[in-house]
Amino acid sequence: MKTLEFRKKILSWYSKNRRELPWRDNPAPYNVWLSEIILQQTRVSQGIIYFNSFIEKFPDIKSLAHANEQEVLKLWQGLGYYSRARNLHAAAKQLSANNYQLPSSYKSLLKLKGVGPYTAAAIASIAFKEPVAAVDGNVMRVISRFYGINDPVNSTKGKKLIDMLSGELIDTENPGDFNQAMMELGATVCTPKNYKCPICPVNSLCIAFSANIVHELPKKIKRKKTITRYFNYLVIDLGNSLIMKKRYNNDIWKNLYDFPLIETSAYADETAIFNNPIWKSWFSGSQATILNVTDYKKHLLTHQVLMVRFYHISVPQLKNIPPEFHKTDKIDIFDLPVPKIIECFLSESFSKI
DNA sequence: AACTCGGGGTT
DNA sequence: AACCCAGAGTT
Numbered sequence: 470m471k472t473l474e475f476r477k478k479i480l481s482w483y484s485k486n487r488r489e490l491p492w493r494d495n496p497a498p499y500n501v502w503l504s505e506i507i508l509q510q511t512r513v514s515q516g517i518i519y520f521n522s523f524i525e526k527f528p529d530i531k532s533l534a535h536a537n538e539q540e541v542l543k544l545w546q547g548l549g550y551y552s553r554a555r556n557l558h559a560a561a562k563q564l565s566a567n568n569y570q571l572p573s574s575y576k577s578l579l580k581l582k583g584v585g586p587y588t589a590a591a592i593a594s595i596a597f598k599e600p601v602a603a604v605d606g607n608v609m610r611v612i613s614r615f616y617g618i619n620d621p622v623n624s625t626k627g628k629k630l631i632d633m634l635s636g637e638l639i640d641t642e643n644p645g646d647f648n649q650a651m652m653e654l655g656a657t658v659c660t661p662k663n664y665k666c667p668i669c670p671v672n673s674l675c676i677a678f679s680a681n682i683v684h685e686l687p688k689k690i691k692r693k694k695t696i697t698r699y700f701n702y703l704v705i706d707l708g709n710s711l712i713m714k715k716r717y718n719n720d721i722w723k724n725l726y727d728f729p730l731i732e733t734s735a736y737a738d739e740t741a742i743f744n745n746p747i748w749k750s751w752f753s754g755s756q757a758t759i760l761n762v763t764d765y766k767k768h769l770l771t772h773q774v775l776m777v778r779f780y781h782i783s784v785p786q787l788k789n790i791p792p793e794f795h796k797t798d799k800i801d802i803f804d805l806p807v808p809k810i811i812e813c814f815l816s817e818s819f820s821k822i
Numbered sequence: 823a824a825c826t827c828g829g830g831g832t833t
Numbered sequence: 834a835a836c837c838c839a840g841a842g843t844t
Contacts, residue, residue, distance in 0.1 A: 504839085505839065505840095506840095507839095508838085508839040508840095509838090509839070509840045509841075510827090510828085510829095510837090510838055510839090510840055510841090511828090511829085511830090511838060511839080511840095512830075512831070512837085512838050512839090513838090513839075514830095514831085515829080515830065515831085515838085516838095516839090547828090547829075548828075548829075549827085549828025549829040549830085550827055550828055550829085550840085550841090551827080551828075552826095552827060552841075552842075553827090553840090553841080556841080556842090582841095582842095583840095583841065583842090584841085585840060585841045585842080586840085586841090587839075587840055587841085588839085588840075588841085591839070603839075605838090605839045605840075606837075606838060606839075606840080607838085607839065608839085624823090625823070648839090649839085652839050653839090655839090656838090656839075660837095661832090661833090661836075661837060661838095662832075662833060662836090662837095663832090663833085689836095690824095691835095692824095692825085693824090693825085719826090719827095719843090720826095720827095721826090721827070721828075722827095722828085723827085768828095768829095769828090769829080769830095770827085770828055770829075771826085771827075771828065771829085772825080772826060772827075772828095773826095773828095808828080808829095809828075809829065809830095823844100824843100824844085825842100825843080825844075826841100826842085826843080826844095827840105827841090827842085827843100829838105830837100830838090831836105831837085831838085832835100832836085832837080832838105833834105833835085833836080833837100
């Protein structure tokens with residue numbers, strides 16, 4: 470049977486080619502969970518240092534649950550998709566009702582915030598040996614090529630088909646290693662480009678390889694183009710402090726901090742900003758001095774292009790600071806979780822001590 | 823079913 | 834510039 474041969478070959482390949490990774494030293498449930506959240510839409514190479522710093526600061530679920538969200542976001546800073554950090558923290562609090570232990574079944578893991586079908590399957594199989602397929606982007610590509618699937622892997626039909634096929638393939642004796650083997654194969658051999666079919670352990674069984682259509686698979690539905698937003702930040706410098714603001718809307722960077730913002734839908738020159746009502750509400754009647762205005766810098770997100778510019782303004786004093794803004798001592802600004810581009814600006818403009 | 827949520831690496 | 838990454842949540 471083709472299935473048995475596939476399992477044997479891929480598990481054998483994995484035993485010889487598995488990468489040494491921090492969370493593989495000790496696949497305790499917490500370690501597996503944390504690593505899987507960090508690795509969502511994130512490369513292993515990028516996630517490793519975040520995993521290590523989280524394990525150091527929050528060695529168990531209880532310590533994570535007792536942290537402030539702001540501490541968790543600060544440790545997550547720079548990794549992106551910050552809802553992962555908020556949900557990780559919320560899930561740790563959820564688990565206080567379970568003696569700070571992760572549940573062991575796929576079905577119960579799904580109830581945790583931030584844990585969807587992939588992550589629940591990964592934890593259940595790796596930490597608890599439940600035979601459920603963990604289908605991530607790597608696995609979708611491997612299965613799509615192996616079976617020559619033409620349906621887009623990000624369509625409902627394609628996903629259902631791949632779920633079914635990977636569910637048939639999974640090794641029920643060692644589901645954790647099988648799932649990791651599939652992902653490892655996709656990450657290191659069956660890659661999007663520069664795939665290494667000649668060294669693939671299952672190339673003799675692969676439909677795409679035999680039909681010479683590896684380069685055509687997997688098929689995907691393209692996403693729509695990104696929009697461009699113009700962020701004109703007001704870095705209001707009171708000498709020993711800056712004005713900062715916690716982002717609270719359902720927008721990018723929720724619960725991270727930035728500066729008072731004049732957002733425009735198109736390029737805005739300095740005159741336009743000086744005449745903006747937001748600018749006037751901050752500075753009319755005060756002795757504002759413009760220290761520096763940066764050029765617009767392009768900051769790329771998945772669905773947005775941000776053009777970001779910083780107006781560094783010195784003001785001796787301000788009255789009537791609206792309550793949503795925080796006067797933050799300069800010695801404390803590096804304790805706040807901030808988006809990458811804000812961190813870059815702060816590092817360039819202010820010393821860390 | 824489509825859209826939104828970051829940042830970084832590769833091609 | 835386009836695509837991808839050990840995807841999940843919302844609309």
